[in-house]
Amino acid sequence: MSASLAVEIPYWGQSLLRVLGGIVAVLLPAGTVVYVFLFKMMSFMQSRLGPMEAGPYGTLQLVAEVGKWLQKEDTAPERADHRIFKMAPLIVLVSTFLLVAAVPFGPDAWLTNFKTGVFYALAVSSISVLGILVAGWASANKYSLLGGLRAAGQLIAYELPLVLGTLGVVIQAGSMNLQDIVVAQNAGAIFGWDGLGNPYILTQFIGFFVFMVAVQAELTQPPFDMPIAESELVSGYMTEYSGFRFLMFFIAEFATVGVFSLIASILFLGGWGVPFAWFGWETLDDVDNWMNVGGPLILFTKMMVLSFLVMWVRFSFPRFREDQLQRFAWKVLIPLGLANIVVTAILKVAV
Amino acid sequence: MTDLLSQREQLAYIAAQAADARLNVELETEGMTLNIGPQHPATHGTLRIVVRLDGEQVVWAEPVCGYMHRGYEKLTEVRTYPQITTLINRIDWLGSFANEVPFILAAEKLMEIEAPPRAQWIRTILFELARIANIVLFLGDLGVQLGAVTPTFFAFRDREHVLNLIEGATGGRFHPNFDRIGGLKDDLPKGWVDECRLVMKKIRGFCDEIEDLLIGNEIFQERTRGVGIIPREVALQYGLSGANLRASGVDWDLRRDQQLPMAWDKVDWKVWTHPDGDSFARCWVRLQETREATKIVDQLLDGLPSGPIMAKVPRIIKVPEGEAWVSTENPLGEMGYYIVSRGDLGPFRVKIRSASFNNISVLPWVLRGVYVPDVIAILASLYFILGDIDR
Numbered sequence: 001m002s003a004s005l006a007v008e009i010p011y012w013g014q015s016l017l018r019v020l021g022g023i024v025a026v027l028l029p030a031g032t033v034v035y036v037f038l039f040k041m042m043s044f045m046q047s048r049l050g051p052m053e054a055g056p057y058g059t060l061q062l063v064a065e066v067g068k069w070l071q072k073e074d075t076a077p078e079r080a081d082h083r084i085f086k087m088a089p090l091i092v093l094v095s096t097f098l099l100v101a102a103v104p105f106g107p108d109a110w111l112t113n114f115k116t117g118v119f120y121a122l123a124v125s126s127i128s129v130l131g132i133l134v135a136g137w138a139s140a141n142k143y144s145l146l147g148g149l150r151a152a153g154q155l156i157a158y159e160l161p162l163v164l165g166t167l168g169v170v171i172q173a174g175s176m177n178l179q180d181i182v183v184a185q186n187a188g189a190i191f192g193w194d195g196l197g198n199p200y201i202l203t204q205f206i207g208f209f210v211f212m213v214a215v216q217a218e219l220t221q222p223p224f225d226m227p228i229a230e231s232e233l234v235s236g237y238m239t240e241y242s243g244f245r246f247l248m249f250f251i252a253e254f255a256t257v258g259v260f261s262l263i264a265s266i267l268f269l270g271g272w273g274v275p276f277a278w279f280g281w282e283t284l285d286d287v288d289n290w291m292n293v294g295g296p297l298i299l300f301t302k303m304m305v306l307s308f309l310v311m312w313v314r315f316s317f318p319r320f321r322e323d324q325l326q327r328f329a330w331k332v333l334i335p336l337g338l339a340n341i342v343v344t345a346i347l348k349v350a351v
Numbered sequence: 352m353t354d355l356l357s358q359r360e361q362l363a364y365i366a367a368q369a370a371d372a373r374l375n376v377e378l379e380t381e382g383m384t385l386n387i388g389p390q391h392p393a394t395h396g397t398l399r400i401v402v403r404l405d406g407e408q409v410v411w412a413e414p415v416c417g418y419m420h421r422g423y424e425k426l427t428e429v430r431t432y433p434q435i436t437t438l439i440n441r442i443d444w445l446g447s448f449a450n451e452v453p454f455i456l457a458a459e460k461l462m463e464i465e466a467p468p469r470a471q472w473i474r475t476i477l478f479e480l481a482r483i484a485n486i487v488l489f490l491g492d493l494g495v496q497l498g499a500v501t502p503t504f505f506a507f508r509d510r511e512h513v514l515n516l517i518e519g520a521t522g523g524r525f526h527p528n529f530d531r532i533g534g535l536k537d538d539l540p541k542g543w544v545d546e547c548r549l550v551m552k553k554i555r556g557f558c559d560e561i562e563d564l565l566i567g568n569e570i571f572q573e574r575t576r577g578v579g580i581i582p583r584e585v586a587l588q589y590g591l592s593g594a595n596l597r598a599s600g601v602d603w604d605l606r607r608d609q610q611l612p613m614a615w616d617k618v619d620w621k622v623w624t625h626p627d628g629d630s631f632a633r634c635w636v637r638l639q640e641t642r643e644a645t646k647i648v649d650q651l652l653d654g655l656p657s658g659p660i661m662a663k664v665p666r667i668i669k670v671p672e673g674e675a676w677v678s679t680e681n682p683l684g685e686m687g688y689y690i691v692s693r694g695d696l697g698p699f700r701v702k703i704r705s706a707s708f709n710n711i712s713v714l715p716w717v718l719r720g721v722y723v724p725d726v727i728a729i730l731a732s733l734y735f736i737l738g739d740i741d742r
Contacts (some may be wrong), residue, residue, distance in 0.1 A: 146723065318494065322722075
């Protein structure tokens with residue numbers, strides 16, 4: 001597929017580009033999601049203006065916020081388990097970086113092209129649980145401990161719907177490679193009409209629902225924000241963190257919103273691709289080189305749409321209680337996901 | 352006491368008992384004592400609640416108050432009567448005007464004077480505006496306690512209109528200090544009545560909005576229905592008042608049930624009750640009360656009599672010797688003042704009965720056996736104001 005590259009980039013150059021691309025792919029969605037949704041959309045929903053002073057329409061507010069957090073003292077409670085306390089935000093952030101490594105942004109613009117990309121993404125996404133649990137325990141704070149325990153219960157319970165939601169897509173595409181899933185959607189056709197490709201949201205809408213709800217819970221966004229629950233647990237597992245360690249948690253939270261939206265748009269909305277029929281492409285090798293630039297932009301747009309969904313729900317709903325959350329996972333999402341897989345499998349074999 | 356309760360209430364009672372019993376059974380677990388407060392986002396003030404937890408279940412709870420005690424009862428002994436309204440404004444700081452009225456009425460009762468009709472009507476209007484400003488904030492605060500941030504901002508937006516009205520009439524947004532013995536400080540400004548009608552329409556819109564967004568939300572109902580049930584008998588025993596009592600099914604409203612020189616009996620309105628006694632019932636009753644209050648204000652504005660706003664009172668107010676008790680239905684519940692006068696410029700002793708202090712006394716009973724998130728839902732729905740607890 002790199003045969004069509006106009007300029008042959010040496011291996012070290014490609015590696016450097018991929019590392020930088022990974023950092024950009026984490027920080028850019030995080031920044032955009034925070035500014036566009038957390039600052040501005042939330043404010044408009046709540047009939048206020050949001051940040052207006054720093055830069056035009058408050059666009060530089062993010063810089064100011066980051067500056068503020070960097071200036072703050074890095075404190076730790078006296079009785080905390082210091083080494084682990086300091087490590088915890090890193091673990092959470094690392095999980096986000098590992099997650100973005102699996103995301104393909106274009107025909108050649110991928111960071112690592114795993115054969116089992118879906119499996120890998122689901123596996124590394126649960127590393128953040130470890131960081132959160134450790135943060136809750138090491139803080140030597142009762143609120144943090146409760147938050148950490150809640151997070152552990154919740155994130156482990158919602159791994160299963162997350163997997164079940166993706167399985168339908170994997171069955172339909174016949175591959176666990178995210179690149180293959182993108183191609184399968186864009187080269188596909190709806191009853192012979194290929195003007196729109198075949199984005200899996202049309203056939204896997206139940207899977208999409210299950211996946212998005214599970215993502216909402218994995219991200220600990222309201223209505224599933226019990227681990228943070230600022231009116232009950234002050235700030236849950238983050239209570240004792242300040243300065244740049246808090247910033248790391250914060251970046252991880254919103255970068256993961258972005259990255260999960262990226263993965264969801266790859267699984268269900270056709271990822272970086274446009275319907276191949278528009279340009280007469282057949283397979284991945286036919287895709288023009290400009291898609292390495294256009295693809296990320298298309299993917300970014302789809303990511304913003306899905307992040308908007310996540311944030312919209314976040315600002316609208318009150319919070320569940322943990323037992324209600326568990327009941328919702330085991331009694332609604334998991335049966336739905338299983339039924340979806342059964343139906344998909346039957347149709348896959350039959351058709 | 353169990354035989355007094357209905358079947359539904361017995362369930363709550365048994366659940367609490369079971370939680371007590373869990374201390375000694377099952378695995379050998381270690382309880383955890385958690386201080387909710389004095390600095391905690393859910394207590395909006397400095398209330399401290401000590402809870403002993405088994406996992407996330409509360410087995411024992413006790414509110415500790417007094418962190419904001421300002422000694423108003425003692426301070427009133429060294430103030431003259433007109434000075435005292437400044438102090439008592441700050442008891443329930445969200446519905447300040449409503450604090451002044453019972454005190455002024457008690458003083459008027461001792462002096463055996465009565466405010467002219469126009470003053471009575473304007474007093475009632477401002478009283479209801481204070482109630483609306485107070486409960487609108489409660490409805491918004493409910494959202495943030497249960498994790499929905501947006502309704503809070505809607506509440507602050509719409510409360511602003513009511514505060515502007517109060518400011519227009521009295522000059523003070525939070526602490527009007529407008530009520531005088533024998534009447535009011537001033538008449539209403541020009542155009543205020545029309546403005547008030549518009550605002551009442553906006554508040555009714557806000558109530559509909561909150562009902563759509565929050566009270567009618569499935570998650571909200573899941574979180575509040577059947578949570579923190581206070582049976583009728585328990586509510587009466589603990590001396591609950593206001594919407595908390597009405598939500599337990601007791602049809603009791605001092606605006607209707609007693610004769611005061613106010614204008615509530617001149618208009619047509621309804622006292623809402625709810626049979627359930629849970630957190631949802633308390634929220635729902637308050638929502639209906641806000642709607643009812645806007646109707647009261649609208650009707651009062653229609654029939655506002657003309658005339659003086661001040662009765663004939665001496666320039667230097669001396670209250671004759673005697674004792675008087677007047678209580679009114681304030682936004683938070685029954686608020687009353689017991690004044691003992693020895694014929695001086697100021698009272699000899701004043702006892703303030705504020706609603707929140709009695710309302711939170713039920714917490715040890717109602718918090719047993721619930722989960723930590725429910726603690727917050729119950730606290731939010733009981734609705735206390737720290738100034739009203741500690742005075």
